[in-house]
Amino acid sequence: MRGMGRFDPETMDLKRPQDVRVLKMALPFLWPKDDWGLRGRLLATLFLLVATSVLNTLTPVVMAKVVDTLADGPQNTSVLTFSLLLAYGVVFTVGRVVDQWRVVLYGPMEQRLNRRMRLAALRHVHELSLRFHLTRKTGQLSRIVDNGMRGMEQILNSLVFMILPLLVELSIVISVLLGGFTPIYTLILFVTFVVYGTALVIGSEYLRVHQRAAVAESAAAHGKAVDSLLNYETVKYFGNEAYVNDRYDEALQRVESLQLKALYSRSLTGVVQVVIQGVGLTAMVLLAGREALAGNMTVGGFVLVNSYLMQVLRPLDRMGMLYRGLKQAFTDVEQMMALLLEENEVGDAPDAVPLPAGGGTISFKDVSFAYDVRRPILDRVSFEVPPGHSIGLVGASGSGKTTIGRLLFRFYDPSQGTIEVDGHDLRKVTVASLRAAIGVVPQDAVLFNESLAYNIAFGAPGASREEIERAAGLAQLHTFIASLPDGYDTVVGERGLKLSGGEKQRVAIARAILKRPRIFLFDEATSALDSHTERAIQDNLYEVSRGTTTVIIAHRLSTVVHANQILVLEEGRIVERGTHDSLLRDGGRYAALWMQQQKRRELEAAD
Numbered sequence: 001m002r003g004m005g006r007f008d009p010e011t012m013d014l015k016r017p018q019d020v021r022v023l024k025m026a027l028p029f030l031w032p033k034d035d036w037g038l039r040g041r042l043l044a045t046l047f048l049l050v051a052t053s054v055l056n057t058l059t060p061v062v063m064a065k066v067v068d069t070l071a072d073g074p075q076n077t078s079v080l081t082f083s084l085l086l087a088y089g090v091v092f093t094v095g096r097v098v099d100q101w102r103v104v105l106y107g108p109m110e111q112r113l114n115r116r117m118r119l120a121a122l123r124h125v126h127e128l129s130l131r132f133h134l135t136r137k138t139g140q141l142s143r144i145v146d147n148g149m150r151g152m153e154q155i156l157n158s159l160v161f162m163i164l165p166l167l168v169e170l171s172i173v174i175s176v177l178l179g180g181f182t183p184i185y186t187l188i189l190f191v192t193f194v195v196y197g198t199a200l201v202i203g204s205e206y207l208r209v210h211q212r213a214a215v216a217e218s219a220a221a222h223g224k225a226v227d228s229l230l231n232y233e234t235v236k237y238f239g240n241e242a243y244v245n246d247r248y249d250e251a252l253q254r255v256e257s258l259q260l261k262a263l264y265s266r267s268l269t270g271v272v273q274v275v276i277q278g279v280g281l282t283a284m285v286l287l288a289g290r291e292a293l294a295g296n297m298t299v300g301g302f303v304l305v306n307s308y309l310m311q312v313l314r315p316l317d318r319m320g321m322l323y324r325g326l327k328q329a330f331t332d333v334e335q336m337m338a339l340l341l342e343e344n345e346v347g348d349a350p351d352a353v354p355l356p357a358g359g360g361t362i363s364f365k366d367v368s369f370a371y372d373v374r375r376p377i378l379d380r381v382s383f384e385v386p387p388g389h390s391i392g393l394v395g396a397s398g399s400g401k402t403t404i405g406r407l408l409f410r411f412y413d414p415s416q417g418t419i420e421v422d423g424h425d426l427r428k429v430t431v432a433s434l435r436a437a438i439g440v441v442p443q444d445a446v447l448f449n450e451s452l453a454y455n456i457a458f459g460a461p462g463a464s465r466e467e468i469e470r471a472a473g474l475a476q477l478h479t480f481i482a483s484l485p486d487g488y489d490t491v492v493g494e495r496g497l498k499l500s501g502g503e504k505q506r507v508a509i510a511r512a513i514l515k516r517p518r519i520f521l522f523d524e525a526t527s528a529l530d531s532h533t534e535r536a537i538q539d540n541l542y543e544v545s546r547g548t549t550t551v552i553i554a555h556r557l558s559t560v561v562h563a564n565q566i567l568v569l570e571e572g573r574i575v576e577r578g579t580h581d582s583l584l585r586d587g588g589r590y591a592a593l594w595m596q597q598q599k600r601r602e603l604e605a606a607d
Contacts, residue, residue: 042109049164055094057172060307067300110156114149117336121145124340132342141339143222147215148336151329158322158329185284185305192280196273203269205327214258215331221251230494346410346431354433358422359387360518360549362408367417369403377403379572380417385565387422390550392560394590395569401553402443405523408551410434421519439517443524445508447496452481452507453488455496459511467514474544475510477503513544520550522559557594566590 125141170193178186228235228244235244288305291297297305362385369378378400385391393401406412407419410426419426426434439459447455456472457463463471468488472478480503484490496504512520522541542562554560561580568576568583568590576588583590 045109045160046164049160050168052165054168054172057169060304067298067303110153113156114153117152118145118149121148121336121340124342127347128342128344132345141223142226143219144332144335144339147219147332148339151332151336154329155326155333158326162322184287188280188283188287192276196276196280199269199272199276203265203272206265214255214262215335217251217255217258219335221248221255224248224251346413348430349427352428352430355421355424355429355437358518360437361385361387361420361422362391362519362549362551363418363420363423364404364407365418365420367407367414367419369400369407369412369414371412377572378407378414381569381572381574382417383565383567383574383577385549385551387549388547389564390545390552390562392552392554392563392566393569394554394557394560394566394593397555399569400572401569402523405440405521405551405553408519408521409438409440437518438521439512439515439519440521441505441508441512441523445496445504447492447499447504447507449491449494451486451489451491452484455492455507456488456510456514459514460516463514468510471510471514472506474513475506477506477510480506509541518549520545520548521553522550523553524555557590557597 122145174186174189224244225248228248235241285306288297288302292299292302364381364383367378367381368376370376381400381404383391393404395401403412407414408421408426410431413427421429421434421437448458452472453465453468456468459471460467465488469478472481472488481488481490490498492498492504492507496507499507520541550563552560552563557580560566564579565577566580566583567574568588570589576583576586576590578586584594585591
């Protein structure tokens with residue numbers, strides 16, 4: 001999807017009318033090319049809408065005939081009178097039955113649309129780049145999608161059950177009034193509608209400025225609340241409950257102020273609209289009453305004019321609220337559509353192909369990269385990992401180790417240079433096929449609030465229990481899980497908070513093992529483990545990854561001693577490369593860092 005730039009609901013333009021564009025963006029969901037069932041229901045709903053409107057406008061005509069028949073006195077046959085009364089009852093009943101069928105047809109269509117749009121929103125957010133997700137607020141996104149779906153439901157309900165029926169009925173009423181009465185009635189009705197609509201639009205556009213600001217502030221406030229809940233432990237560690245509550249309250253105060261401004265403008269607009277309605281109603285009733293007294297209009301005609309007047313003007317009471325509600329709904333939907341139009345920074349090229357089978361050769365050729373152009377991270381990095389070999393990346397924090405892993409997984413594309421897997425430029429293969437070939441164990445393993453079995457099997461959905469247990473055993477996790485009362489069915493809590501850091505990391509290792517990838521990427525894979533467990537898992541990882549191309553990002557140099565090649569990075573450049581033994585012999589940065597870590601381990605052992 002193209003076009004709206006960086007998504008930020010807090011800084012969206014609050015002045016540009018967006019209603020037409022929102023409807024255009026929603027059209028593919030309302031009229032999907034691949035869902036003829038939804039199309040058919042929509043057409044049937046529109047047909048029943050017209051039928052209901054025609055029957056509703058026929059009812060006053062029949063009643064007017066009944067009144068004229070009764071007013072003529074007993075000389076009229078009772079058969080005609082009762083036939084008209086029967087026709088009135090039939091038209092009324094059939095109209096209501098058709099209206100209920102419209103609801104029956106519309107319900108499944110609404111639910112299908114809801115499902116398609118929610119799925120599209122979730123799929124699109126998952127496809128967005130890492131840069132977007134590093135700046136997002138989960139609670140804010142959740143609120144925007146929920147508000148957007150409610151807004152879309154309100155727009156559709158209003159169109160199907162209020163606006164379109166009123167337009168059809170109004171056109172029929174005008175036709176009847178023009179055909180059976182003097183044009184002055186139509187003129188009064190037209191002027192009333194024009195003046196009423198003008199006041200409604202002006203008042204609602206002024207109101208919308210406050211509503212859009214309130215929506216953005218409300219989403220931001222919700223984001224702050226959810227963020228504090230996600231970081232519950234941090235809040236408790238520092239005793240900052242009052243601080244986060246005060247921040248939330250400040251945001252809510254801004255929402256309250258904007259909502260009150262919207263309320264006052266809504267009330268003022270409502271008063272003006274009621275006055276306009278009253279003037280139009282009074283003018284038509286006085287004119288019809290004068291003509292009835294003068295004998296220029298039958299009693300039935302007076303009843304018909306009054307019935308049509310009430311049938312058309314009564315919905316205007318709701319149209320004012322409806323219009324303002326639609327403006328709010330369009331604001332909500334617009335924010336959701338802006339999210340759907342957020343461009344994916346890293347996506348498939350038009351001619352991208354699946355990554356062909358291969359041994360897992362990795363090549364970085366003169367790769368440079370910066371998250372911000374003012375601060376380069378990598379500077380012309382070049383190296384190659386033959387198939388089945390391992391490479392270790394070490395260096396101080398901020399030297400670019402993790403960035404190399406992110407570029408390999410194609411969370412980002414390099415600013416210059418190329419990255420290849422088995423001789424294929426990553427920009428020319430599909431992202432899904434590339435990521436399917438790489439198994440990652442991140443430093444900070446975040447788990448789903450599901451069972452241990454689910455979290456491990458996420459590396460290969462559909463894996464058997466035996467395969468899950470084998471992977472857990474290789475990650476030194478099976479014995480721990482077996483000791484739990486619920487075993488592999490133990491639910492780990494939100495983000496895995498019921499597990500220790502080491503236990504979460506072992507789940508991540510088991511998950512990667514189960515994936516059986518072409519390339520392993522271990523990003524500080526054992527950083528949260530004690531020395532004994534670390535050695536055991538390192539031995540298992542060495543066995544598991546034997547014959548598989550492996551990239552090991554490590555702070556502990558003991559993690560990379562078995563690597564076929566070790567790269568030492570400093571300020572985004574490779575300053576040393578070689579095996580563990582050759583680097584120790586060279587006596588450079590790697591050797592100095594090795595000596596420091598050995599002394600630290602000796603001191604820890606002595607303690």
